[in-house]
Amino acid sequence: MTEPEVREAVTHWLSLLAADAELSPYLIGVDRDRLTAHLARTLTTAPGGGALLDGWGGLGWSEAQHRRAVNYLARVLEARGQPAAATRAASADQFWEAVEDRCPGLLPEREAPLVHAALDRLMTGGDDRAGRLALLAVLGRAYRRYGLRPTHAATLQEALGTSKGWRRAWRLVEWAAGRVGDGPAWWPAEVLDHDRACDGLAILTVRPWRRLPYQPGQAVPVSTPRLPGRWRWYCPANAPRPDGTVELHVRSVPAGAVSTSLVHEVRPGELLHLGPPIDTGLYLGDERELLLVAGGTGLAPLRALVEQVAAAPDGRRVTLVVGTRTVADLYDAVSLDKLACAHDWLRIVPVFSHDSLAEPGERGDALTVALDHLRPDQEVYVCGPPAMLAGSRLRLLAAGVPAERIHLPDRLSWR
Numbered sequence: 001m002t003e004p005e006v007r008e009a010v011t012h013w014l015s016l017l018a019a020d021a022e023l024s025p026y027l028i029g030v031d032r033d034r035l036t037a038h039l040a041r042t043l044t045t046a047p048g049g050g051a052l053l054d055g056w057g058g059l060g061w062s063e064a065q066h067r068r069a070v071n072y073l074a075r076v077l078e079a080r081g082q083p084a085a086a087t088r089a090a091s092a093d094q095f096w097e098a099v100e101d102r103c104p105g106l107l108p109e110r111e112a113p114l115v116h117a118a119l120d121r122l123m124t125g126g127d128d129r130a131g132r133l134a135l136l137a138v139l140g141r142a143y144r145r146y147g148l149r150p151t152h153a154a155t156l157q158e159a160l161g162t163s164k165g166w167r168r169a170w171r172l173v174e175w176a177a178g179r180v181g182d183g184p185a186w187w188p189a190e191v192l193d194h195d196r197a198c199d200g201l202a203i204l205t206v207r208p209w210r211r212l213p214y215q216p217g218q219a220v221p222v223s224t225p226r227l228p229g230r231w232r233w234y235c236p237a238n239a240p241r242p243d244g245t246v247e248l249h250v251r252s253v254p255a256g257a258v259s260t261s262l263v264h265e266v267r268p269g270e271l272l273h274l275g276p277p278i279d280t281g282l283y284l285g286d287e288r289e290l291l292l293v294a295g296g297t298g299l300a301p302l303r304a305l306v307e308q309v310a311a312a313p314d315g316r317r318v319t320l321v322v323g324t325r326t327v328a329d330l331y332d333a334v335s336l337d338k339l340a341c342a343h344d345w346l347r348i349v350p351v352f353s354h355d356s357l358a359e360p361g362e363r364g365d366a367l368t369v370a371l372d373h374l375r376p377d378q379e380v381y382v383c384g385p386p387a388m389l390a391g392s393r394l395r396l397l398a399a400g401v402p403a404e405r406i407h408l409p410d411r412l413s414w415r
Contacts, residue, residue, distance in 0.1 A: 006040045009076050016072045023065060068098065071158040078163050092116045098159035106155075107146055113228070114186060114273065115142055119156065121229030122172065123165040132172075134221035134231035138275040140176025141185035150174070186223075186273040187212050192245065194268055197331035201297070202263040203237075204248045204272075211244045212236075212274055216304035217282030219409075221275030222248065224261050231275060232258040235282075235383075235409075237300035237332075239307035246274070249297040249332070280409040284308060288379045288405070289316050293370040293392075295323040295384025299332060301409070302383055303339075310343055319347045319373050323366025323384065326355040349373065367392055371399050381407040 014032060017023045096112035107115060118139050121127070127135060142148070148156075157166045189206040197203050214220060216239045221231040237247040252263040266272070282301050284290075290309070292302040299322055309318055324330050330350055340348045351369045352358040362369070367382065374380070380401050382392045389408055396406050 003040070005080070007036060009080060010036050010040050013073050013076045016076070017069060020068070020072075023069060026065075065101075068101070068158060071098070071161055074161055075158075075163055094161075095159045099155060102155045102158070103152060106148075106152065111142075111146075111185075114223075115139075115146075116160070117229035118142070118231070119160060119169065119173075122169045123160070123162070125165070127230070130233055131231065134233050134275065135229070136172055136176035137180055137221055137278055138185055138223075138231055139173045140178075140180040141183060141276045143173055143177035144180070144182055145185050148177075180276055180278075183213070183276060184210075186275050189246065189272045189274050191266060191268050191270045191272060194266060196263070197249075198329055200252045200263065201331050202250050202252075203332070204250060204262065204266070205245055206248065206272055206274070207243070207245045208274060211240075212246060212277065214240065214246075214277035215279075215283060216240075216308040217280060217284075217301045218277040219280050219301075220277050222258070222262070223273045223275070224258065224266055225271060225273075226261050226265060227257055230258050232256075235280070235301035235304070237303050239304050239311055247300075249300040251297050282381055282383060282407055282409050285379060287314050287316050289375065289377055290318045291370060291374060291378040291380045292318065292320045293323070293366050293380070293382045293384070294321065295366050295388040298383035298385065298388070298409075300383075302381060303332070303335070305381065306339060306346060310339070310346075313343075313345065315345075317345045317347070319349065319370075319378075321349045321351055321366050321370040321373065323351040323353065323369075323388070325353050327352060327358075347373075367395060371395075374399060374401070376400070379405045379407065383409050 014027070014036065018027055092113035095116040096107060096109050099107050099112065100109070118135055122132070122135055122139065153166075153170050157163055157170075160166070187208040187210060189208040189212075191204055191206050193203075193205040195203040195205075212220070214236060217235070219233040219235045222234045223229075223231045234248045234250065237249050238245075248262075250259055250262045252260045280301070282305065284305060290305070292305065294302045302320060306318060306320060309316065320336075322330065322332075322336065327350075330352075336348050340346055349362065349369065351362050351364060351366045353363075353365050355363070361372070366384065366388065370380075378401075380396055382389065382396075389410070393403075393406055393408060397403060
């Protein structure tokens, strides 16, 4: 900025301070012209803000008041297209302190780091659509849980220390809050067991500190403190248990930071956070017989449905077709074998797409083999990777399955 532009920016900043009921008394008796000249020189020699106010207690501000003044400066500089180096986003602790200073009791100190990380992630971007929806499910719940209102937007923005992307982010949070319902925004969960079931895949058993109220087939956002602000969807692989534990099947995917961390880095004793459960379209309806077709970790929600039937047998028969590339990739074989041995109404059919030693009836893609087991009275559920789901509905319709009996995880109820 030119010198006149710098002086104009400082003058604007001082006008914001003068309009602040708490900060304005500190300007009484201050020579505004001298103060403007001093700050303008500092800003000119330290482009982008530098250390403009660091260590400068000339007005007798408290630490919280100092942060608020810095946030005002950030808004002025960013409005003029200047990077505010000295006013970079606040740390999690500073975020809570700034919010508490303006709105005492609005956010619990213990929860503030999660809110801070989620808002920062939403503003900076970097997630695909599914990741953004997981993030918004959490933030929408937090909005309702902590009684946030449109009037709190300015307070949170100032506490974050930046305005870039804020308006759009806040609109998205308000939109999500109208769709996710009430309840906790997240459940802290301890990792009890971490089993590397096969190459690139782990089965995590976690125990939330308080019971997670989910139904089989639902998806929950999951986050690790190793990657603050990043949430990804995973479906519990079990029906609700008396001890409250939840089993997650996670495959490490290329460029998937969260999945890679959960598979290769997270260990028993660590803490994860589970977000609010959301319907995906995989839920049991009437008492028709079931044909379940799983590919990869798409097995997780379908195994949970099998456990739901096992908890209250109603006479229906269930066929579970489990597709993998090779025998070595059938990662949950022990649990599946236990289920099959315990329930005579359950038939499990393994299918191998790239195993030359597989039996003829177990060779091919999962849906093709599943169609050999299709009966007219069945409800059909399919869950697996995108390549498997693509075209599945059309293939099932072509095979004569009524549209209302086809269930794919192709939607979130509120998106």
